[in-house]
Amino acid sequence: MLRASATTRETEVNINGINGNVAAADVGVEFGAELMQFAEAVATRNQAGLEHSRTALRSIAGTDVLVDAAGVAANFQRMVRIADSMGIPIDDTESDLGKSVRSELDLGRFASAQNTFG
């Protein structure tokens, strides 16, 4: 969805920010590095990292951005657990965009890929 949104906005992004590359996260996304690091700290449950990244994001982007980012992060902490606990496969394995993103991010390394490809 990051790539789809960037295409709609005619903005160049580097989706490797999703895999934790700080420099990549900042390409084309305002506060990208800080947002990525905050999201990472929420998901890894690294308390020190979370406090640091929360302070950094608030400092550079403000509290409204912090709150909205927390909402999205909290939401997606849930989504993976829905998908994996119910064993759902992805809906369209053949789209070029999907294939490209899965390849670029090497998503096939995740155990739950078997829910789609067996």
Add this chain to the structure above:
Amino acid sequence: MSIFSYQDADYAIREDIKQAHRDYWQKLATPGNWWTGAERVAIAAETRNALSCSFCGIRKAALSPNSVSGTHDSNSNLPTAAIDAVHRIITDQGRITQVFVDQLAANGISNEAYVELAGVVVNTFSVDEFSRALGLALEPLPEPETGAASGYRPAQAESGTGFVPMLPREGLTGPEENLWPNGRSANVLRALSLVPDALKDWLALSSAQYLSVPGMANLVGQDDRSINRMQMELVAGRVSSVNECFY
């Protein structure tokens, strides 16, 4: 004082997020389709326990979740199989398999009960994660309401996708006629549809914390959000990547 006031924040929390959290807490306390209100609140409590469970830590580190045995840190009255399911969904969801879900059913946790349990787990966890992300205190769990579970199962549920029966992508009728927000569905929406109320609960939370399903079609960004869609998807993508989410 109203619940979810987030008074320990020294900044404003969007009112729609507060209201969504209040609404969910009320539903959490109410008897569901397969669990009573007391059981649903107990599942929510176990969701919190799982995060500090020492056995979960050992199992997560094991090459296979089946290669270790032990008991979870819990003082719940829930069935043992239910406690294990809660802990698995929170701490080791990527290794849940069809065999695990089938064994739950053999141990008294039907597919329907499992889906409702999962809905309570993920929605409670998500509400809590919002507070944790902001460094705020967790809201105390609600007092459960009395009453029996309804036992409602949608007639059109069918097997063939994932570990449990789900409603079909198209052609819903009866009470489920308008369940899909745009008349068609995707697997992530279908996932909890064996218990339609569980799906409705997560859609309501998602609309505030992330986007409504119609709102997801807006790839630029909504005026009532302070981050645009690219920023949202970077956050969503990084969380999903850390959690090894293939979907």
